[in-house]
Each structure stands twice: as C-alpha cells, then as structure tokens.
Amino acid sequence: MPMCDFCSQSVVTLGAAAGGVLGGYAVDKLGRKLSLMLCSVPYIFGFMMIISAHNVWMLYCGRILTGLASGVTSLVVPVYISEISHSKVRGTLGSCVQLMVVTGILGAYVAGIALEWRWLAVLCSFPPCLMVIFMSFMPETPRYLLNQNKHPEAIAALKFLRGPHVDHEWERRQIETSAEEQHGLSLAEFKSPSIYKPFFIGVALMFFQQATGINAVMFYAEMIFEEASFKDSRMASVVVGSIQVCFTAVAALIIDKTGRKVLLCVSGIVMAISTAAFGFYFKMILPNQNNSSHPDFLTTPNCISSVAEHDLTWLAVVSLGLFITGFAIGWGPIPWLVMSEIFPLKARGFSSGACVLTNWLMAFLVTKEFNDLMDVLTSYGTFWLFSAFCILNVMFTVLCVPETKGKTLEQIEAYFQRSYT
Template identity: 45%
Template sequence: SAQTAVGKGGDSQPQPLCPPVLPPSALQNKWVFLATFAAVLGNFSFGYALVYTSPVIPALERSLDPNLSLTKTQASWFGSVFTLGAAAGGLSAMVLNDLLGRKLSIMFSAVPSVAGYALMAGARAFWMLLLGRTLTGFAGGLTAACIPVYLSEIAPPGVRGTLGATPQLMAVFGSLSLYALGLLLPWRWLAVAGEGPVVLMILLLSFMPNSPRFLLSRGRDAEALQALAWLRGGQADIRWEFQQIQDNVQRQSSRMSWAEARDPHMYRPITIAVLMRFLQQLTGITPVLVYLQPIFTRTAVLLPPQDDAAIVGAVRLFAVMIAALTMDRAGRKVLLFVSASIMFAANVTLGLYIHFGPKPVAPNNTVGLESVPLGGTEQPLATPTSFLTLVPLLATMLFITGYAMGWGPITWLLMSEILPLRARGVASGLCVLVSWLTAFALTKSFLLVVNAFGLQVPFFFFAAICLLNLVFTGCCVPETKGRSLEQIESFFRTGRRSFLQ
C-alpha cells in the first residue's frame, strides 16, 4: 500500500509512505553540521575521560607521594568508578532530558565535567581522584544519553546515519587524543587539558537552537519553526517536515503513563534499545579498553604496550569513519551483522592464542592482571623477536574495528531513532543506565574471572555474546535507513513492515 493512516486525535488522514525529497540545501545546510559539532564535543570529553586512567595509573603507582601512590585495589577502583558515575549520569538524564531539553542537558554536563577535571588536576589525596573520576563519569553518562537524541531530532533523514555516527567518532578521537597527550604531558596537566573541549562546547552550544521536537512539545511553536528553518537553511521548504513533527508531537502531548508503557508500540522499541545497549557492553568493549595495556603486556606483544594502545586507538578512529560514511548507504542491519561477525572471529582468535600461545617471560606489574594464569609451564616463552606475538595486537585491532563499524555507533543511533517521542528522554537515560551498570559489573568481574580461570575465558564468553548479537539483529532490529522519526514510530505503532522496507 502506498499510503498509511496516521491519526491525529481520532481522525486519520492519508500520508505518503516516503517523505518528499528535500531540496539539496536542506541536506547541505552547514548550520546543522555546526550544531552537530557543538554537541559532539561532549562525546570528545567522554572518550577522553574514559581512558584517562590508561597512562595515569602507571604514573600514580610509581608516585613518591604516599597520599597518591595507588595500591592495586585503589587503582582498580580508580579505573572502574567512572562507569558508576556514568550510570548515575544516565539516571539523571531520564529526568533532565525532558525537563531542561536536550541542548540544555548537554550544556549542564559541563558543570560536573569541569569540577571533576579540576579535582583530579589538583588532587592531594585519593578521595579527590575518585570523586573527580566519578564526576567526569557522571558528565559522560549524561551526554551519552542526551547527545544522540538531540542529533536525531535535528538531522534530516538523509544524513541522520552519518551524523548519528559522529558521537562515537568524537569519543574515539577523544580517547586517541588522550593517548597522544599522555606521551607528552604529566598526569595533572592531562586533566587540565580535558577542560578545553568542555569550555568550547559551552560556547558553541549557547548559539545553537534547541531541538524543534522538544520546543513543540513545550508549546513553543514559533521558536520551533524558527529553529527548523535555521537548521535546514533559508532556501529549504520545511512546511511538510514541520507539519509531520507537529502532528506527532500533538498526538503525544502528554507524558507516558505506566499503563501505556505496557502497550507494544511503547515497550517494543524501548526493550530493543535497552537490550542493544546491554548486549553491546557484553561484547567486552569496556574491559578491553580499560585493561588494554595490561592485556598486551600479559600476552607478550612484540611492540611496547603503550604503542599498541595508540595503534588500536588509531584503528578504532578509522573504523568509525568507515561506519559514518557507509551507514546511510549500506543500512544499519548489514553493518550490525558484519560487526558482530568480525568481533566473534577476533575474540575466538584471542582466546585460542592466550590458551595455546606463548606466555610472557616475566610477570607484569600493571594493575590487576599481575596474577593472570596463562596456562601450564609447558607453553613456550615469548621472546621480543617472535612475530607470533603480533597475533594479540592484530586480533585486538580486528575486534576494535568490528565494534567501531557497527555495534559501537549504531546502538547509539538506533536508540535515538526507534524510541517513541513521549518516552525518548526517559528511555534514553534508562539505556545509558543499563549500559554503564553492565560495564561496571564487567570491568570489576573481569579481573576476578581472569585470576580464577585464565585470561582466555572472558574472550570465549565475549565470542558467545557476538553469536547471540547476530541472532538478535536478525530477529529484533528494524532497518531505519532513510526513514523519518515519524515513519519509524508509525512502524512500531502499526506493526506494518512495509514502513521500513
């Protein structure tokens, strides 16, 4: 059927399956890209803060200051408490996203971020480091929930996939910047450097418009029309798009009730989004990134571990760029299938190498992995000239590439695309909360499992999760390429697959 009935109130009116093609200026207007850049600076800070401990923990373990010299337990908490802060940030986003709006919520994240970096830069005791790390995690969790929603609501459908990949791209770029600066700056100055992107984000966002959908939901119609016109460019005909947004907002003018939460068109997309965030973390990305240098040290990689970490960061950046360029061409589901398959192969390779391959000549003194059993004494010792020891580096690069091509950026994008408007603020916060609680549980239990059963066991578990992700993608994930947010919502409301084919 070429038409579908989308009701406004109790009436129904014909609506074309696909929106009319917007004039080129609507897709090429530079202002929507500027607004995107301003917002995703928050993701740059998130990526920077996430891996801040990578060069800092070794430096603090060697510190001559007794108040800052970390024990193994303290270092473990310093590394993982970020995820608890991020979970709290996701929880707060469930309220702030709809209370302040998407843009103001992103701007608000600068407060805990600046305070956290200041605490770590001037730390005189361990509690200051922990609190600073928690506050930067809180800011990261808040931006992780708000930025994808803001981008999905300001982007034209034709470039929403590309713009939706930019948060992950900027987070990777932030991590890579931290690795690079870590070779040049002392740990306190690394925290000072983290303030820069936050200040720039505040300055730029103060000139950007709010989401037209949020403005309409608050009855600020004239301001919403003005914002949409600014985002699409002066020459674009925005009447059709504005009417579609207005109809959808009016149909969902009140907040979602608990009774409505049991309606399939509400709980289905929310469940899919939450499960995607849960499964994304179960692939093992957070513990792999947090313990990247120790893992490389324990697997006796040919190159220095800090160089390996920088190489993996560069590969991750390249892979996310590939995803950003192909997402609106290949589609979301194809990239999710490819991503899970690559991660499965990489995890199996790592697990088999660790189980059967060489072990390091001397135990590692890096946080948490110093007692990792890698097998019996019959394993050959690795030597610095053995090219076999490049296998963990290549497998990790493959794992990061697979993640960054699909399950990294697309889970964030789909979260912002499929969530119903009335539940978008609360549900996106719920997704981030689930994601970071899972990340914390994995990061803390990773060391326990490794020390009890061996480093190969987590990688075999992650491989099994990747197989589950393939099944989940095939059975549950809709293709949203090229569809407006209103069409996607209609798909879940009516259950007619023709909306998304």
C-alpha cells in the same frame, strides 16, 4: 598520584550510570540544549578537583563528577543530533558522536605521552568550556519545542537547521502532528508493544554492546603489544586509538548506504571470530592455566617462555586489531544511534535514560568482575564466552532490530505503532 586502574574505571562507570538517570530526567524537563550546556558544570568541576587533588579521594570525586557528566552527555548528544538531523544524513551524523568520542580518546593518548597527568586534566577541561560557548549559538530541537507548544521557536529552529530558502512546511507538519499526539508517559503505557518493544531493543543493544568484552580486550591491549616487542606501551594505546578512529569514520561514511542491521551483523561476526582467536591464543600459551588465571599471568617467566615456544604473539595482535575494527564499524557507534531513533517522543527521556544506565552498569560489571571471570572460567574460557555473546548479538540483530535507514523519526514511531497495535 597512582590510582588502581580497576577502581578508577569503576568509579567513572558508576558516575556515568547515575548520569544516565539524571540525563533521562533533564532531557525531558529542561530540553536537549540546556541539558547539554549544564552538563559542562560537573565536567569542569571534576577536572578542577583532579587538577588540585592532594589525595586519592579528591581524584575519586573528580572522576565521579566527570563520569556523571559523561553519562548525561552520552544520552543527550545522540538525542539532540537525531532530532535536528535530516533523515538522509541522520546515520552519518549520529555515528559522528562515537567518532568524536574515539577521536577525543586518541587525543588524550597522544597528549598523555608528553604531559604529566595534572596538565592532561587541565587540557581536558577546555572542551566542556567550548561546548557551552558553541551550544549557545545552536537552537533547541524542533521536536522538543513543538512538544512544548512553542510553535514560533520551532519554526525558527527549522529555518536555522534547514536554511531559510528550504520548504520546511512538510517537516513541520509531520513533527507537529506527532507532537500533538504525545502526552505524559505513564507506567500503564508500557503494556503497549509500541512502547515496550523499542524499550526492550534499546536496552538489549546496550547490554550486548558491553557483553562483547570491549573493556576486557582494551585491558589486554598494552600487554599484547608489549609481548609483540612494543617498547612503549603508550604508543600501543595510540595505535589502538588510531584504529578506532579510522574505522569509526568508515562506519560514519557508509552507514546511511549499508544500513544499521548490516553493519551490526558484520561487526558481530568479526568480533566473534577475533575473541574466539583470543581464546585459542590463551589456550595455547597457557596449557596449564587452570592454576594461573590471574590477569598478570603474561608477566611470569613460564608464560614468556611459552609465548616464545608457540610464537603466537602475531595471533593476539591480529585478533586485537580485528576486534577493535569490528567494534568500531558496528557495535561501537550503532547502539547509540539506534537508541536515539526508535523511542517515541513521550518516552524518549525515560527510555534513553534506561539504556544509558544499562550500558554503564554493564561496563562497571565487566570491569569489576573480569578478574573473577578469569578465575572461574580461565582466560580462554572468558574470551570464548565473549565470543558466544558476539554470536548472540548477531542473532538478536537479525531477529529483533528494525532497519531505520532513511526513515524519519515519525516514520519509525509509526512503524512500531502499526506493527504492534
């Protein structure tokens, strides 16, 4: 049952944007653990609707439900991991969120080669069930428990997470002191720089992540590999997914040594170069593209002869590989990690919800308006615009993003309080 790629992707991103709002509420009211367990419900029902779909509207509803669950998950998982992790390994564990995401995408690509789409939906319905089972054995985060004045449960959670023979009293006191200072968040408190500064940083990181053009580049991936004589476009997706997994794993391994800012800067520079090269590629193969900016332009005979004439397919393939590599080592995993680190406990749910909402709304806008950008700016102009945003990413990182490597969440919160009060 065919679906329009743009419509399908747009439906998912809108559902995920709504999930960000819901997740921001649930993570504060229900807790981190219960929110994760409950978000399995829309996942399972969404895949059931896709499996049993008899018309396109059932597919859309299923995609909305899975998108809603994705939005909640993309908020709660980074928060949960950051609150249970030791400061020395928080970067590695936080980056593993994105690593698991791209690993799952790669698994879906590989399975999609052999499975029909209904059976692929059946396969995808199993991980949410496993999440419920595994999370039932995990504790709630000590920070949330202490914020709820559940001291015995918090101590038990620390013993579970750090081990019974580790001296966890210092960590408990630090968390407890911070939790005692927390109270309900009011809008008036957003006048305080210690609240709105991290809020601005988090939202801006999510905006810039999508403004890099990741969805646009991924949209072109199969087409570029086809021009490079890849007969099976599905194998091209596997290649792209493998690059993402490999370099996201590299980022996870080195992030607690290099720091967040260094990787964000390197990532932004690599993506700026690669998208600029993309623009050069399209400029060279389509010298008269002002009259032909539709995304299907590379399938036209004139374009194919132009590609052969310039023999620049290698540039597109190299640019694609560089872009995915750059995104995977920095702007893919790190905005989610920083989002989970910089907000004070009392603002964590609301601020994280705003970040996730921004991310998925930007993903929706880039996906939906990409064709219009191509019409207005031409293909090379559009990719040069993405390159300019990547340069802005680097400038924003250098000027505004604090380094959180090796700091506890309480130390990060104290940094904002000291710096802006």
